[in-house]
Amino acid sequence: MASLYLIGIGPGSMDNLTGLAVKKLNESSVIIGYKYYINLIRPILKNKEIIESEITNEVDRAERAVLEVLNGKTVSLVSSGDSGIYGMAGLALEIISKKNIDIDVHVIPGISALNSAAALLGSPIMNDFCSISLSTNLTPWNIIEKRIMNAAEADFVIIFYNPKSMRRQNGIVNAMEIIKRYRNESTPVGIVKNAYRDGQEVILTDIKSMDYNTIDMFSTVIIGNSQTYLYKDFMITPRGYSKKYEY
């Protein structure tokens, strides 16, 4: 039976793919994705029909993937990171459910920006955290703003996806203005650009000193909670062991 695999390829380096993702790519005859991400995994896509498209054509890509499966082909629709975290899995399943299409479909998990940015920073998300996308493309700002307030108030570590784009320059600035009402200016901030790919940059700073110009559309921003601290090249959010154990 033909299947649809909704695959997260991780940050983009070949060695942050899982074995399961590689296996499902191998089993597919058609690979569909945004061309920038297809390029990152092209070395392992031998003898495949590759359908590449531009960044904004998500709906076309998802519909094309479903159509190819209905035509009897096994298809991998790829996202960077984890397909189920701001990736293509949700859109594909939305379309399948809305049109009540009966195909075999599986989501294959991947290393999302939260996993990869956190690893490069040390251990910033070792305690409870929230993930918030600052893109207003699909979510209105008033909802995003409410989530930032609640997350800051409850002392969650906060991960910002899509902190900036060509058209949206002020999302991260406005978000930080909200956070400043709840958190000390010395709270650590980690900025990771192009995690595990060419141009990787890891910046450790704090709320007061962070430079918004260093943030772009390939950045993930992690704001520490009240316990987070910096040590050498690491951003560390303790989980609480030191209150309970001697070391």
Place this chain on the structure above:
Amino acid sequence: MASLYLIGIGPGSMDNLTGLAVKKLNESSVIIGYKYYINLIRPILKNKEIIESEITNEVDRAERAVLEVLNGKTVSLVSSGDSGIYGMAGLALEIISKKNIDIDVHVIPGISALNSAAALLGSPIMNDFCSISLSTNLTPWNIIEKRIMNAAEADFVIIFYNPKSMRRQNGIVNAMEIIKRYRNESTPVGIVKNAYRDGQEVILTDIKSMDYNTIDMFSTVIIGNSQTYLYKDFMITPRGYSKKYEY
């Protein structure tokens, strides 16, 4: 130079390890971990010194790992899931920073329970979400409670790690009592047990009908937001494409 690798091995199936994790395990001469997780990856641990311990000895394991590196050995300290998400990375870095130890240390990202449970459920965390551990071992209940309230109020999808343990049976019951104040009883709930390993179970239910007896210490529980719905075997949180595009 000897190095310490803080490695997330993913949910436990060999094919949800990343290539980078396998590479760093191969480079290590000593592997340290809780014996249940060591067992999951034993087939690839050839010619290694393996130091296994019981579940509660986290501090001992982290200190031993640091000591072995100081003795000149390259060590992998393994966690299930992602070492940086309620895993061993934070504790190891806490100890290193507190004792001001100067060793080469790297966190290697892995597929956490949030990635794997979400993939098995469909696309429940496609929009903003919070991760909350219900373990009161290291965090007092009043802080956890505050986080649940804020997360529920701001309509985050909520992922509960450690929903129950041998000693803590009521955490998830109390957590759901809080959530019921903010969310409709028909809100979808996904429960995933033993993701990608023997005994895997995927349960789709809702706040009203969920059976607390199905939840154990190997479970991850995901509570939908106000937009989440069930379709066939999938739990879907739309990201908002249907408001903007025709399909």
